[in-house]
Amino acid sequence: NAGVTQTPKFQVLKTGQSMTLQCAQDMNHNSMYWYRQDPGMGLRLIYYSASEGTTDKGEVPNGYNVSRLNKREFSLRLESAAPSQTSVYFCASSEGQGWINEQFFGPGTRLTVL
Amino acid sequence: DQQVKQNSPSLSVQEGRISILNCDYTNSMFDYFLWYKKYPAEGPTFLISISSIKDKNEDGRFTVFLNKSAKHLSLHIVPSQPGDSAVYFCAASSRRGSARQLTFGSGTQLTVLP
Numbered sequence: 001n002a003g004v005t006q007t008p009k010f011q012v013l014k015t016g017q018s019m020t021l022q023c024a025q026d027m028n029h030n031s032m033y034w035y036r037q038d039p040g041m042g043l044r045l046i047y048y049s050a051s052e053g054t055t056d057k058g059e060v061p062n063g064y065n066v067s068r069l070n071k072r073e074f075s076l077r078l079e080s081a082a083p084s085q086t087s088v089y090f091c092a093s094s095e096g097q098g099w100i101n102e103q104f105f106g107p108g109t110r111l112t113v114l
Numbered sequence: 115d116q117q118v119k120q121n122s123p124s125l126s127v128q129e130g131r132i133s134i135l136n137c138d139y140t141n142s143m144f145d146y147f148l149w150y151k152k153y154p155a156e157g158p159t160f161l162i163s164i165s166s167i168k169d170k171n172e173d174g175r176f177t178v179f180l181n182k183s184a185k186h187l188s189l190h191i192v193p194s195q196p197g198d199s200a201v202y203f204c205a206a207s208s209r210r211g212s213a214r215q216l217t218f219g220s221g222t223q224l225t226v227l228p
Contacts, residue, residue: 042218105157
């Protein structure tokens with residue numbers, strides 16, 4: 001099992017460009033999450049999907065959109081990238097409620113917006 | 115306003131000794147607490163959790179203590195091993211309306227010296 005995979009691993013964008021971060025899990029988990037981690041800060045939730053077909057905003061959703069393509073895949077889109085979105089992005093999944101149970105994280109995508 | 119605080123950015127401990135990582139919180143509505151470990155260039159991995167109805171939970175070398183009156187939890191690692199060198203995040207969960215949310219601390223870098 002690969003667990004949670006994310007592509008790309010690294011990306012550099014110019015201000016105003018768009019891109020989609022891809023995430024897939026092979027553990028048949030219902031719930032999936034997108035976080036960002038900035039230096040000196042903890043992980044902050046951008047969006048989550050409690051089950052296929054549903055998505056909800058997290059703590060910092062502005063500037064992002066998500067798609068739960070199927071049970072396996074959950075993508076994060078930046079429509080018009082800004083330097084403030086320079087960060088490391090983590091995707092995670094969980095069987096049940098990831099708020100009280102284990103979440104499995106991908107290796108992250110390091111995004112730089114110039 | 116950080117609701118979950120890890121006031122020590124770093125901690126160094128000799129191999130074989132005890133490591134104690136601390137976490138303070140301000141929101142009395144937090145009712146589950148989790149610890150995650152993160153190695154460089156990898157996603158966080160779940161370590162241990164505790165419900166607010168307990169004051170202690172053990173899993174092998176890892177023990178989490180919860181002091182609700184002080185709004186403080188700690189992670190004890192005994193004995194510490196060089197492979198434990200990583201960033202440790204505490205996270206706290208509370209209800210947000212009909213849903214839940216998870217708030218992470220900023221992390222503590224643990225270095226176990228051989």
